[in-house]
Amino acid sequence: MDIIARTSLVIYLKHMKHERQIRKFGHIVHSNKQKKYVMLYINEDEADAIVHKLMKLKYVRKIDGSPYKYLKKVYEKERHELS
Template identity: 75%
Template sequence: MEIISRTSLIIYLKHMKHERQIRKFGHIVHSNRQKRFVIMYINESDADQIVSKLMGLKYVMQIEGSPYKTLKKNYERERHEYS
């Protein structure tokens, strides 16, 4: 079984009624009605095509990539923990 690399997008919408139309582009894992955004997972190989299609839609205000890949994941002990 091959693992497909995926990435998440944070998509800000003008109205949440358009959430249903966005489902065809990827897998929605979270949506916030009050702040009007959707977090969606998409295949990393198709990311450029999907982002360009989403930006062409009238009801999409902004798209952000997830910052997870740029975060530091190796933690070291701090000096005060040694004693």
């Protein structure tokens, strides 16, 4: 069984009634009605094509990608821990 690389997108909408149409692009993890955004998981290899399709939609305001892959995951020991 292979693990498929996935990434998350934060999609800001003009109206939350369009949340249903967003479902066909990926898996919705979280939605906030007050701030009008949806967190969506998609396959990483299809990310560019999906973002391009989403930006063409009239009801999408802004799309933010996940910063997770740019975060530092391996930490070195601090100087005070070495001695």
